[in-house]
Amino acid sequence: MNFPEKIIGQKITLERAAVTFELARELDALAAVSRESLLPWLPWAIKNKTPEDEFDYLLNWCDKNWKEGKGYAYIIRENISGRLVGSVDFFDIDAKNKCGGIGYWLGSEFVGNGYMHEAVLLLEKEIFAQGFNRIFIGNDTRNIRSANVAKRAGYHLDGVLRQDRWSEIESCFVDTNVWSKIRADFEK
Ligand SMILES: CC(C)(COP(=O)(O)OP(=O)(O)OC[C@H]1O[C@@H](n2cnc3c(N)ncnc32)[C@H](O)[C@@H]1OP(=O)(O)O)[C@@H](O)C(=O)NCCC(=O)NCCS
Numbered sequence: 001m002n003f004p005e006k007i008i009g010q011k012i013t014l015e016r017a018a019v020t021f022e023l024a025r026e027l028d029a030l031a032a033v034s035r036e037s038l039l040p041w042l043p044w045a046i047k048n049k050t051p052e053d054e055f056d057y058l059l060n061w062c063d064k065n066w067k068e069g070k071g072y073a074y075i076i077r078e079n080i081s082g083r084l085v086g087s088v089d090f091f092d093i094d095a096k097n098k099c100g101g102i103g104y105w106l107g108s109e110f111v112g113n114g115y116m117h118e119a120v121l122l123l124e125k126e127i128f129a130q131g132f133n134r135i136f137i138g139n140d141t142r143n144i145r146s147a148n149v150a151k152r153a154g155y156h157l158d159g160v161l162r163q164d165r166w167s168e169i170e171s172c173f174v175d176t177n178v179w180s181k182i183r184a185d186f187e188k
Helices: 021-038 051-068 115-129 144-152 183-187
Strands: 006-008 012-016 072-078 084-094 099-106 134-140 156-167 172-182
Touching: 006 115, 012 115, 021 051, 021 084, 021 099, 051 072, 072 115, 084 115, 099 115, 115 134, 115 144, 115 183, 134 144, 134 156, 144 172, 172 183
Parallel strands: 099 134
Antiparallel strands: 006 012, 012 072, 072 084, 084 099, 134 172, 156 172
16 A cells, blocks of 8 residues: 555645654644544543643554554645644555545534545545545444535445444443445446
8 A cells, every 4th residue: 555645635735644742742732622522522532631642643553554554644734824623544444355444533623614525535535546445434423513524525324333332421332323435436
């Protein structure tokens, strides 16, 4: 697999998440001001609370998986300002079955601009170019904004996984929507 280190779009650019303290501090600052909007949906927002936590994520998830071809994490920057706005990644890669998932988040002040819509379309184009056949997006059934990202990008709602996850915050099992786009949809 040969994912590009940089993918330039109209409003945003995706950059390979580099292992630097500067980026760790940027991620931590963005997550800190956005924690309320991230917490209900992203379990990592509970435990990643310092720049050191973010550095550990950059080193032991982003860099490690990129080098091993097991996951591709990009940070998203706004073209007009260069500011970090969020991140998008390709994870749970199943090389044999040529599929994997796209995950994402935005800092709360950057929601509502179509940034994630563009990020998903940029990343999926690369994923299909690498020979993958199916991309999934999973979201809590109550996460309307995330569902709208999948829907707006043309993903098909395959179904609902009932109570497939334990929510630490709510101490209960929660349901997941599974959306997908297959190569045939992409090439239509
Ligand atoms: C999920 C999340 C990334 C969605 O963010 P978002 O800003 O709603 O999504 P997009 O960036 O695609 O923007 C779409 C919004 O921008 C608007 N928009 C403006 N210009 C647009 C354009 N050119 N193209 C598409 N949408 C545009 C859309 O109308 C939409 O706003 P609306 O829903 O109020 O109508 C964000 O809410 C988030 O980070 N949530 C917390 C973390 C999370 O839930 N992650 C996903 C876990 S599964």
